[in-house]
Amino acid sequence: MGSKYWFDRAKQVIPGGVNSPVRAFNAVGGTPVYFKSGKGAKVQTEDGTELIDFCGSWGPLILGHARDEVVEAVSEAAANGLSFGANTAKEAEFAELICGCVPSIDMVRLVSSGTEAVMTAVRLARGFTGRQKIIKFNGCYHGHTDYMLVASGSGLLTGGISSSAGVSPSAAAEVFVAPYNDLNAVQEILRANGDETAAVIVEPIAGNMGLVEPAEGFLEGLRAATAECGALLIFDEVITGFRLGPTTFSTLCGITPDITTLGKIIGGGMPIGAIGGRREVMEKLAPLGPVYQAGTLSGNPVAVSAGMKTLQLLRDENPYPCMAELGKRLANGVDRVAAEKELALHCAQTGGLFTPFFRKEPVCNLDDSKACDAEAHARFFHHMLDHGIYTAPSSFEVSFISAAHTEADIDEYIQALETL
Numbered sequence: 001m002g003s004k005y006w007f008d009r010a011k012q013v014i015p016g017g018v019n020s021p022v023r024a025f026n027a028v029g030g031t032p033v034y035f036k037s038g039k040g041a042k043v044q045t046e047d048g049t050e051l052i053d054f055c056g057s058w059g060p061l062i063l064g065h066a067r068d069e070v071v072e073a074v075s076e077a078a079a080n081g082l083s084f085g086a087n088t089a090k091e092a093e094f095a096e097l098i099c100g101c102v103p104s105i106d107m108v109r110l111v112s113s114g115t116e117a118v119m120t121a122v123r124l125a126r127g128f129t130g131r132q133k134i135i136k137f138n139g140c141y142h143g144h145t146d147y148m149l150v151a152s153g154s155g156l157l158t159g160g161i162s163s164s165a166g167v168s169p170s171a172a173a174e175v176f177v178a179p180y181n182d183l184n185a186v187q188e189i190l191r192a193n194g195d196e197t198a199a200v201i202v203e204p205i206a207g208n209m210g211l212v213e214p215a216e217g218f219l220e221g222l223r224a225a226t227a228e229c230g231a232l233l234i235f236d237e238v239i240t241g242f243r244l245g246p247t248t249f250s251t252l253c254g255i256t257p258d259i260t261t262l263g264k265i266i267g268g269g270m271p272i273g274a275i276g277g278r279r280e281v282m283e284k285l286a287p288l289g290p291v292y293q294a295g296t297l298s299g300n301p302v303a304v305s306a307g308m309k310t311l312q313l314l315r316d317e318n319p320y321p322c323m324a325e326l327g328k329r330l331a332n333g334v335d336r337v338a339a340e341k342e343l344a345l346h347c348a349q350t351g352g353l354f355t356p357f358f359r360k361e362p363v364c365n366l367d368d369s370k371a372c373d374a375e376a377h378a379r380f381f382h383h384m385l386d387h388g389i390y391t392a393p394s395s396f397e398v399s400f401i402s403a404a405h406t407e408a409d410i411d412e413y414i415q416a417l418e419t420l
């Protein structure tokens with residue numbers, strides 16, 4: 001019974017057959033792959049095939065699938081109780097670990113997803129500043145809360161419009177949407193709305209329009225502009241947190257946000273999210289302050305155990321230089337093949353994050369990413385899949401190299417690309 005069988009069956013009882021839209025393969029066509037098991041860098045499918053996985057559950061699996069120590073930590077925690085809805089020593093230790101790894105985080109609150117983390121971060125920024133307006137960037141994804149599903153309105157200085165049915169226009173209107181890497185646009189919005197703006201939220205390296213790095217001075221400019229008008233700066237590090245070093249990207253680039261959101265890696269594959277920041281801001285959260293936030297499964301002991309073991313292994317083993325080397329090897333290989341075969345293709349890469357963009361010119365924002373050849377990406381995706389390589393089934397995503405990948409895995413990727 002293969003993927004097609006399960007997809008047909010799932011479609012009868014799950015909208016679109018999937019529990020998250022990108023899994024439906026709408027961007028690349030064909031039948032979504034059903035995964036059966038994973039170990040290290042490899043997954044087994046319901047079709048009886050083995051794939052090298054460059055998606056890694058969209059980021060959490062930085063140590064690869066089912067790393068023994070993480071599975072042991074999860075099993076041990078589960079055997080001791082799946083959930084208490086009460087405090088555990090482990091969550092205090094985990095919070096200490098995160099605070100110890102990230103200098104800009106004095107205190108941290110655990111939740112169950114990245115979406116929830118962003119929802120709380122935005123509410124906290126509004127509660128702290130007493131202001132309502134938010135600035136976000138086109139192409140940055142911050143989860144699926146109403147006011148983050150917003151696209152640019154008719155102009156820079158008009159509020160956004162909802163990008164999903166069911167989002168109230170009034171929620172969208174409080175959010176301004178600027179092009180990524182466009183500091184002037186942010187300054188213009190702030191000149192007109194600075195004293196009403198609660199926060200600017202940004203992926204400090206964007207991962208949801210493909211991999212787009214911040215232009216020189218962009219993040220520094222956001223820091224200065226927000227500080228000047230009394231708005232908070234939120235770094236959404238759900239992808240970048242603990243991805244490029246055993247800390248956040250903000251620590252690595254030396255820019256201090258007021259609030260950081262985390263998810264993915266800090267749960268080691270279990271559902272988790274976190275909001276962290278400086279004490280003065282974090283103390284506005286209930287029960288200390290007036291900003292309400294709660295969760296039945298927040299700080300869940302099984303998720304915390306998976307996250308704690310993952311962060312400890314990352315700190316102790318420091319696989320980051322190795323992942324960056326593999327990333328470079330892959331990007332160089334893609335660029336070489338693109339040149340040899342005269343393909344309109346280049347590879348953006350930083351550390352173990354990469355995106356093959358199907359155009360020659362660099363990609364600096366969403367418009368650039370949209371200008372890539374989506375059909376060429378879809379052909380590439382299925383070609384790679386047919387050759388045993390699983391990558392993100394959408395051109396607006398990053399792919400991930402884990403500590404479990406080897407040079408041989410990277411070389412297989414390049415060899416597959418050579419026959420495109």
Ligand SMILES: Cc1ncc(COP(=O)(O)O)c(C=O)c1O
Binds near residue numbers: 113143263
């Ligand atoms: C930068 C960023 N923020 C927030 C989210 C939402 O996280 P979750 O899917 O855990 O709700 C994502 C998800 O991919 C993300 O990439």
